[in-house]
Amino acid sequence: VVTITDVARAAGVGVGTVSRVLSGHPRVAPATRARVNGAITRLGYRPSQAARALARGRTDTIQVVVPYLTRYFYFEVLRGVAAALADRDYALNLRVLDGPADRDRVFAEAGRRGHVDGLLVVRAAPPDDLVTRLTRARVAAVLVDTAHPTLTSVGVDHQAAAAAMAAHLLSLGHGRIALVDRVNDPFDQAVLSARRRGYRDALARAGIRHRPEYEPASEWSAEGGAGTLDALLALPEPPTAILAGGDTIAIGVVDRARQRGLTVPGDLAVCGYGDIELARHLGLTTVHVPMSAMGRRGVELLLAAMENPDAPPVRVTLPTELVVRHSCGIAP
Amino acid sequence: VVTITDVARAAGVGVGTVSRVLSGHPRVAPATRARVNGAITRLGYRPSQAARALARGRTDTIQVVVPYLTRYFYFEVLRGVAAALADRDYALNLRVLDGPADRDRVFAEAGRRGHVDGLLVVRAAPPDDLVTRLTRARVAAVLVDTAHPTLTSVGVDHQAAAAAMAAHLLSLGHGRIALVDRVNDPFDQAVLSARRRGYRDALARAGIRHRPEYEPASEWSAEGGAGTLDALLALPEPPTAILAGGDTIAIGVVDRARQRGLTVPGDLAVCGYGDIELARHLGLTTVHVPMSAMGRRGVELLLAAMENPDAPPVRVTLPTELVVRHSCGIAP
DNA sequence: TTGTAGGCGTTATCAG
């Protein structure tokens, strides 16, 4: 283990000078700088993160908390986060929430000064005591696909997106549209509610009466979607279009429909939500949610907040996009 | 920011005693311990990771490097890793390789003592200089779904798995079996080669002559699978069964086959590889690769290696399993 | 422009 002292000795200078070279301090004689850099590479020296963190009072690390559920979706977010961080030379401390129990444990320890410089929480409502602690300790925090009155966040307008999707279905002549979505979220209910609200609003605006039986609860999986479709088709008046709360659910619906001999979109229109990679390949009409962009933007906001701790929180909404493919009856 | 000194003062003891209480040292008077603990909770004290790392000489952090490709697959691995780590109270430093360029950059910096205590590399062959540095600096490292002569690793027997899958197809009476797999991997070629070898061996053992045209290269996506299927079906003697190198590819194949009016498995048998979540829901016959188990086991091996640096490297092979569902002609 | 020394928060050693 080679330390800064070794480098100093090898270069025939003091540790202060080495430190200055390391941090790009301007007032170092070019010759000295060269000598130091030579010693550094020759000795293969790397500054110790731990020592540096202690001395500087910051860790150059940000913590990212992501829930496990809807895995495809949030892996994309994570990718955006990782990419943005890698460019900026920050370390990424990952915590994945495996369940509600985990949640409390993690949030109790999350975003401690001296451990991480900033906190990025993906799709999980932060408990109030976390928020209090964060603001009191002045550690920067950003929420992704969630919101909080006093914290910076980046997300999308799920209500508008769902409404747009429903409107699309309506414009195609469908009057019997069912929403197949999860109904409870262990980490954040807001997204589900927004989507449901969008769906209802769109139908109401079109003068279509609300049918509770068209809003069955589904598990967050293809299997869940398939099962829920069975239930819907058993109704006296089955729907002619399905608006799924997630692409995974939609895939299950499509597959089950085909198994039952129905054609999609001929006999049943199906659309998803999220636009995971498979959606494109399966020709699923869906709502594109800019997942990795949210992650990337979240990091940018976080780094900005870290640089300027006194800036007021902002709330960024990224645009979604209706992606029309084959599963609803319109060719792309 | 409350430090150990504040706690010591508040409890009327020396910092040494507080430190002992913190680390669960046995020889502390119960009364003292209680007083200290009281002060700790009262003040909301948390030890600084940075200071602790500097003093202890370890960071309680392990670094995980995962390639981006085949995303569903490796998110599962990551989940296993994260879960195993969370239980053991270690921080997880994540690096995702976004491409071959990234690879070199990351490997040049990976596993530095003073930054992380151990390194877990998922599915990417470590360059020799990394290995050298690791062993010289005595930092523990474990490979997941890759191997190296001098490093501990956990993986599966891809050759045997592919052979078993091919044998299954053969046993179903198929003689014209094509392998639709990626042909190049920017991070580690070994898995692809092993799978191909397994496929060829199984066919050879069955006395079936090798047809190069039955081994077209595919992109690692559903789209890639679909396109490759088109090419195969244009052959004078098209295959009757497709062995895909990944479930995502298989899904594309199945979908394209149906689009062309073929029934699966009636007109075409298709099987995947990996057993991602969707495979189950889509009834895809596939090879189950224990992804999160590999991650978890990798962490266990790594922690063990960290505790016992002089233990020789081991090579763990986890079992795969042939999962027969509907896509190959046998009901589950 | 460069060297020196104090301090960052903990741990660990060593007397008591």
Place this chain on the structure above:
DNA sequence: CTGATAACGCCTACAA
């Protein structure tokens, strides 16, 4: 059982 005190490796005034 407990309290000082020297590391740990680096950064940053302060002097020179």
